[in-house]
Amino acid sequence: MSKQSETVKQASDRAGKGLIANVYGEDCPRVELPLQDGQPHWLVRPSTIKLLWRVFSIILALTVIAQGFVHVHEYFTFDGWFGFNAIFGFVSCLGMVIFAKLLGLFLKRPDTYYDDH
């Protein structure tokens, strides 16, 4: 396969302005991990992450509490319940993640699956 793509590339190089795209990211710098410069970026420090979780939890609580002060229009049976969107959003996402995980057991293949044909 690589031989074939090389011939395509050679042909297009000869034509000068062929279809072959650039090779990307050749000059992308890369650092050796773990970081040499000591302190990690402030955003990934455990203390920052803990703080972010706290702030996020407070915002989550506020969105639910806010429903106490706002009249939510009810079209059907459950959608006017207190905290309906919070629970429905959380549970349906949980369901989709688990469903995708289970389906993946049957459908996932190595990403070279189609390459040898």
Next chain:
Amino acid sequence: MTITDLIFPPAFIMIIGAMLVPMVRASFRPVLVVLVPMLTLLMIWNLDDGVLLTARFLGYEIQLVEASNVRRLFATIFALMAMVGGFFGFRHAKVTELSAAMAYAAGAVGVAFAGDLVTLFLFWEFMALFSTVVVWCGGTEASRRAGIRYGIMHLIGGIILKIGIEGVAVQTGSIEIQALTLNSFATWMILIGVLINAAAPPVSAWLSDAYPEASPTGSVVLSAFTTKTAVLALWLLFPGQTILIWVGLYMIFYGIIYALMENDMRRILAYSIVNQVGFMVVGVGIGTELALNGVAAHAFAHIIYKALLLMSAGAVMVQTGKRKCTDLGGLYRTMPVTAVCGIIGALAISAFPYTSGFISKSMISSGAAYEELAFVWYCLVAASAGVFLHAGIKFPWFVFFQKDSGLRPKDPSWNMQAAMIFFAAACVLIGVFPQVLYQFLPFAVDYVPYTADHLVTQLQLLLFAGLAFFVTLPLMKRTLTISLDADFFYRRLGPMLWRGFETLLGGLNGMMHKLIIDPARLLPQFWMRYHGPDGPLARTWPTGSMLMWVTVMLVVILIGARLL
């Protein structure tokens, strides 16, 4: 100034532009890719409503240009997309690609203004042709193969569409584009032909197969036109067809589930195109004025934020050469502009308040609520949460945050940054001032997106979906995998069956040889022995032996005659 007598369709400006791209100097190319769509926009916005240009074609009176609100809106976003996409890519994309992309966009503008089915079909195929070239411009062996599969799929779709159009033309005598009823084979064929371009099941896989193999510019351009012209065609031909609700719901959840399983960032975004088009297909199926308005608004908003997302993914790919989530991560450190623009696109696709998705998607789900379609509405709400999950958080998280990949790429070139910032600004502008978009919608809008009720419920939904993402993060550990889809049948099973068939044929062939051909060979062997080139009866005989045999025969005859 308004145009009442046209001499050529707006699409022709861009076709000429596409032809000029390879001819002008490289330094003039960025000017051209911006100027040509601008001229097209100018023309689009000066068109009066109604049929403006007709011609005779194969004995049909075809309507090359018919303008209306919804057509103008789609044509506008197509031209705008050609402009920003071209500007994004002019430094990296090859000339072939820039030119093909503009021709492809011209096809989309042509479809938007097609007044009859024949014109629609012509521009439809024009798009198929040049979009295939754009896929090929990915320049890799994988994109060459994906382009062939993509081309075949769209040619098949085109044939099905053409069968339908011919059927309708014969049965009704009219090729007018109008709402059709699904009461004949021909109208069903048209529906199927259009749905293939919308990436509907069971062939949704063509999209996630082809688009991610194009170049970084190519996938930005591709994301806009084919599926959205299909949405416009559904909008014009099949509003209110209930079956579309179910097709659309399938697409919505297909997109979410496959995107959740995916590792390649551009394939994640490709699956989410199917998901977003699913929302539009549902809206067409609901078919009320509010829902149809929602579809038009959502298509407009979607093209912008999806292009923005693919631009940020493209920028990452250009700068790092990587596209798998397993290789990426932590890029926010050195690519802040790309990360912020990507996050704005991700928030917009998730319909976060004060972004464009919020004011468009909610029109579709409200359309379902007002029609009292309870099941559909609950599905749409769950899907909105799912969009935040698979595109809104998953894409930025795995590309720009998660682990530190050690990659330290810079933000991309200035033109790429400018294109991203322009579209990011558009997402926010439309979100904050919905009237900017609402005033151009096909029906009068009395929909108010920003109520306290709507804000609270949407924030609850999305933020708790976000909580679900981080809670289930261990379940989403990226794997070096792809997921089987319907393309398995033609990429793996088909070739496998073919090889099996070949083996079977080979076996049959051997048997035939033993039973029939080998015995039958004996017959010609027998003939060859006497009549073949060296056979005694076919040899050239010397004159002497000839004379001798003639003498012998004469003697035999003489003796015979004497005896009688």
